[in-house]
Amino acid sequence: MIFRMNRGSPARRPVVAALAALPLLLAAPSVSAAPPGADVRLLGEAIVPHLLDYRGTTVGGLSGIDRDPCTGEYVMISDDRSYHQPARFYTAAIRVDENGVGPVDFTGTAPFRQPDGSTYPAPTDNDGNAVDPEEIRVDPRTCQYWWAQEGNRPKTPSAPDPVIQPSILKTDGTGQHLGEHRLPPNYEITADERGPRRNLVLEAITFDPTGSVLTSALEGPLIQDGPLPTTEDGALARVTAQTRSGEVLGQYAYPIEPVFTAPPPGGRRPDTGIPAILAHPDDPDRFLVLERTYVEGTGFKVRLFDATTTGATDVQRVDSLADRPVQPMRKRLLADFHDLGLSTVDNIEGMTWGPRLTGGERTLVLVGDDNFHPQLTTQIIALALPGEN
Template sequence: MKLSLIRRASVAALVLAATVAPAVAAQSSDTTPRSGTAVKAAAIGAKARLLGEKIVPYKLAFQDTTVGGLSGIDRNPCTGEYVMISDDRSVLQPARFYTARIDVDGAGVHSVDFTGTHPFRQPDGSVYPPVSAGDGKAVDPEEVRVDPRSCRRYWWAQEGDRPRSASEPVIQPSIQFANRSGAYRGQLPLPANYEITTGDLGPRRNKSIEAITFGDKDRVLTSAVEGPLLQDGPEPTLEHGALVRVTRQSREGAVLGQVAYPLEKIFAASDPSSPWPPDTGVPSILAFPDDPSRYLVLERTWVAGSGYKIRVYDATTRGATEVGGMDSLVGQRVVPMRKKLVADFHDLGLSTVDNTEGMTWGPILPNGERTLILVSDDNFADDAVTQIVALGVRVR
């Protein structure tokens, strides 16, 4: 999600629709952070502490590419290396991913060393064109996962593009898989309500698929749209949150279930002198290894004058209403996923809180904690950073 670019672009101001918000039978249960750097999620059971951070140099040159826009990260369980996806829409260089070694332990993040990069390729073998080409073939890469069954494939999500005018092409979101060199190997069929339509249905512009994860013994791929679908009600405001859809699918694409996740309200009022509205959503979701109903969910919010709010929640689908058959969530009695706060980045003592968009499990520490590695998307802007953050997460 290119928040820095949004602040600079000439886009129309967001008009909040005067529609009725979805009826919610169980509200989100955000916890109040305690003092210090550890925050408990008592009911579901995870707590996190800061291990360390590392800032990657701005516009680092690597193998004839510009490192930046890192919006997704995953750890290869076979090699211990990490793969990171750039959301460069082939503007600086072709849409691509990086591999890297991240030296992290209980004492912090010691180094981040990039080891390779490859462009993603279309079915005909060509790289993706820049979005400015206007031919409808551009992509907006946002998330990447290493196939845990073989480590030989990378699954990646791109959120497409809902055009601002009828003269621009619709670019549908997709979940594709590629080999380790970026060559196209296939695509996952998506649920019908993930499709961008010409009417008031489907994902909002720049609010489609940003989050995918493997779970349930690697048999299920779960995805989340970043914001509420157009038919599901308005986006969050200072007064109310919103519901976003989370979908479980088989590796072949069969939809196994769809539930709603409750996005928090906007945390602060915007600077009245700014033309840019608040922006919030779910950029990443991560399955717990041993519980097919449990996920870490990353919420990222930007407010003019207040900056970023980054929060990680422990969430479960247990007891959540099946919503796949609901054309709209407005006016429906919906029990969303339950959630508890694991970490608010403002409570961790970080050097800065920026546009964090990706997360993955890292190695298990000697004390039994799992490491959680997160990365921020600097949008190739000089007022932002590429930040690698490591948390120690104790799971109960």
């Protein structure tokens, strides 16, 4: 199936190169960042029709994307918690070049399987087997899939819904279960109100180019690490590098931006955090980090940062970041998506490296999660970054 494209302007747009504002105690100059004057430009975007039917499934909720080095195609995960159809992923051929992005041609879909071979059920008040799929990556060594699901922290300790721990699972191209990756101990949801917050758990994972290191980022701060971001202050989320077998190589504090604007009086709390992280192909300590915020009455703010763990404190044995000053990861703003000329800036949640352009620029391919909502769109976006970036 092929979908329409919106071309980006060929004109280059200046990148914003300002450092994120941090509390004085945590402030640090940016290093390993994009050179001053570097450009990020929009190549184009493709819009997938809302609630598209593909092989008996409803395409939507696409919250993660990765490029398969074995096929050149892309794999995308749906965050459908088995409400529409069983939790699943899609594969697609997507053209990305100097002329833009698209067509998007879906080539396959399969449900994720539990260890016993069954699909995942929709959540119920007492079903601990439900999942919340959020991210998918292709193993550079085997081209099998590793996917992350957030689990569930009940709204209150007495709520009927069960605790479901976050996890990173492994599957083959047909969805068959191949195993589970061991997570750091402080990613565990506990009964004593420690660990990840509800719906701010595990949305971001990435492999280094060799497949030796898997890095994950929590979407928001652990409960013991301090309050959520406000319009005045940011927050610290944990980023963890592990071996394939689960050994923690290092854990670092990533500074999430303050909320860009306040909701209307009586409005719901803004949703803000890290939906995606992407390892740099040439520097093992460097990452692209996507920050996404939704504020009721205003809409979405999406920003792309270049971040490094170089010089950051290893916090894997620091119980609470709220109780101890640490040196966080340093970062530099690469792009505010409102400055790129997109048709709309919605709920962008996934990103992966695409092919290099003939002029040497790298391409970045992103996907937007429409949450199966008619006022949001499923976008496939392609950006060009300087070749040295």
